[in-house]
Amino acid sequence: MNKVKKIPKYMVLSLFAILIIFPIYMVIIGSFKTEKELYNNVFGLPSMLNMDNYREAFFGGGLNKYFVNSIVVTGVSIVMILLLASMAAFALTRSRIKGSKMIYLLFIIGIAIPPQVAIIQLALQMTNMHLNNSLLGLIFTYVAYELPFSIFIFYGFMQEIPHEIQEAAMIDGCSNFQMYRRVIMPLSKGPVATVMIFNLVAIWNDMIFPLVLISDDALKTLPIGLLRFKGMYISKNTVMFAGVIIISIPLVVLYLCLQKQFIRGISQGAVKG
Amino acid sequence: MKKAICILLMLTILCMLFVACSASDNPEEEVSEDEQQEGVDSASERKEEATGETKINFITWRAEDADVLKEMIAMFEAENPDIKVNLEITSSDMTEYYTILKSRLVSNEGADVFHCHAGPYLDQLVKAGYCKDLTDTGLADLYEPEFLEIDVIDDKLYGLLQTYNSFAIFYNLKIFDELGLQKPTSYADVVNAAKVSADAGYMPIAAGFAEAWTTSMLYEQMMANYVPDDPMVFRKLETGEAKLTDEPYVTMMTDLATMVEDGLFQKNAMGTKYDASLSLFAMGEASMLITGTWSVGGLKEMDETLEFGLFSMPGVNVPAVGIISPSQSICVNAKSANDEAAMKFTEYLSSIDAGTFYCEQTKQAPTVKGVTVASPELSEVSKLMEGDTVMLADSYVQDPRMVSIMDEVSALILGGEDVKTSLEEGQRQIDALIAENQDEQTN
């Protein structure tokens, strides 16, 4: 009786599972087909396992170059964000600075403002500062735009750390910097993971900032590189599929290994307006 | 947490290895990366001119010509050892190209010589004072006069057209043979070819009208067919001298609707992306294709065995004329600090040797006087030009919005909207544009 009851439930669940899996399945098998084969047979398995599309996407489409750019930008941005956001949150929570509430509010407003609002102005400003078309400019942008949410996470956590710990450390003669490095940060592993994963996904996948800030082909990041190499050669869907897989694999693998942290990081980040 | 960092690190290392291996596997890639490095360096080096060597920057979007341009630069540098030319190839996306070009011009670095399209883009740069007046430099004498006029604004010459394209219907020779079809010469022939193809299970003319600009290949052609002697046919709309709801606009736009009714294009043409239309033709699913002569090389690349012929699309009641669609023009930065070197380089690009080399290598049509190119790919293109030829009319338009309005009206009509209401809607937008531009002038 119970089993029969569960049939509709699993039908619904499977239906949505298929909806998620099917496009992914199609891309994976499509990436091994020739263009003609894809046209004649979208759903079936490829006749042979040829890697030509991957070779063409990676070398011909320049994804190898874009890969390096993406790694550099994502890596450096995350390190800077972790450092600066935790420092700011530390200063705002652990000491009584005048106006710290106001400063916190200034940062937090940033969570609600969509990037589209200032994107054009940002691009113009970068040109004036000679930071357009440079990875450094892109990194600064990510740091500035991701700080509000990251500070929000660190602030929420550090506020909960009992003041007794701080006082004890002070009596031991701990300097401010030591307090940050030796006392508060080791306690903050949770928020560090959240901030790291959220930003990893956001920056690795972002398209809007490189779209307006980077026009030099050699400096593009993966998503924009993929978007543009579609227009550069006469496009082949199969090569595009191979490119899609190359871009997605790092994060998908990480996600499957660290599901809990990913789900926590991304869904907390969803609060970001 | 530790696990996360470990995995991240490992992935990074893996990626690095992958990239490192790939670089050594593929020497070409390595070279290009070095050059990009060079590009960055040279920008900073440019300022220190102690070496007595002048460095100039040449900026273009033409990635497909990269190798040819590099060779030409090498030849130029051999002749002029005191000048170094740095070639910068940006994105092949036009909005991106003009964004970067403008930023280089405004900050006055990195664009001594540059490529630009005749028409609204050139107009904007000239108005802002960034294009050098080339009228009395003697360069004009090196070009066939018919190609110069599109770069003339207020009687002054601001650019030198390096090459041009044409719009055409490509037809698959194999399929045409199989169906017993001949190269169409009249509208009735085209309708017949489309019908026979459709009956045999092929798509007729593959069209990718999902992107707005692609419709211009059709309406510009119709415009030229109907009024071959009036290149100002769009400019008149922009100035308010003519209205979209009058002749000849109504007739030629009605032609578009007739073509759709006659089933010339594949089903879903409005939802097909331009790239997809090329694929459909290259795969032999469609017997014909509407595109420009720039696609010749790319289609061959997709399938070497593909054989095709070209013809210009006739109007419903009039024969076809050949269209000259200007490609890139060479411009010199009016504010360049290295004017002398920039001019020398431009002169070199305008020489018969350079012109011949460029056109032979890139399979493009020549504009420099005395250049003749014999290549089988180009002969099909030149056949398009055998009768009357007309310069693309939107090159004379000054506001990019004007072109967009025409694109949009055509897209509406091709999508099955009523011709009259679409034209009225278009005229409303043009009126608003004229009013706004007048406002601006009085300000």
Add this chain to the structure above:
Amino acid sequence: MEEMDKRINKRRFNTTYLFLIAPLAIYTVFFVMPNVNSLIFSFYKWDGIAPAKVFVGFDNYIKMANDPVFWKAILNTVKYTVTLVVFQTLIGLLLAVLIFKTSKIHNFFRTLYFLPSVLSAVTVGLIWGFIYDPNMGALNKFLEAIGLENLTHSWLSDEKIVIYALAFVHVWVGVGQSVVLFVAGLQNIPYELYESARIDGAGPWKQFTRVTMPMLRSTTLIVLVLTTIGGFKCFDYVFVMTGGGATHSSEVLSTFLYKEAYAYSEFGYSAAISVTLLIIVSIITVVQMRLLRKKT
């Protein structure tokens, strides 16, 4: 002792400022300044290259109010947002109710539903752009294969469908996130509440309406607000798949402002559209805060 305390506090007071310098500087230069400039710029006219920027007062806003494309973009944005909100919330809730209890198989489904959130919008856009392709795409081919030829469409150019087709892609990506939020909400409902409802003779449906729904109120509100803001901000999927469409059939606010700046060099007008977008999103955020405060 008191004196020492003061000294420590004073030292701390000085050095903690140092901790704020770098974050504040970067934030101000690369976030605050462009946003403020956007506001200022919306009162100017500039083509991106002319030496002079002309002050035009509210002209850009007046032009916007008279621009049919702007209203089309607003309407499309609203349609997109409503579709997104309705489907992402309902489907998310349905799936969450089915899998909120912890078990291996439920975990598997949760992981799977969340997977698209890890993919880049560009890749999702490219994949779905192919699926929707009228000639080669999987969707039409699938419909043909199961004998529903008359349902095939030119999904991304048909004015009546395209915006919903695009919103559906967003739903495809976002459902996993609503599932996670609802699952968390459901797990927080004390079991006793259901028990006492059952004792009162409530069937499964009554339990759902009497216990689950009221207890999920704040979660639902959060999901609603998040999807609403997500809908108004939509750019990536639209940009990748249609770019707004040849006749603005899928133009939304973000693609519109991008085009005005980069295709037509109307930087001032583009700024005015950005400011409008900001105002809309701010209103939604404020309403959200009010509602949340009331309910909790």
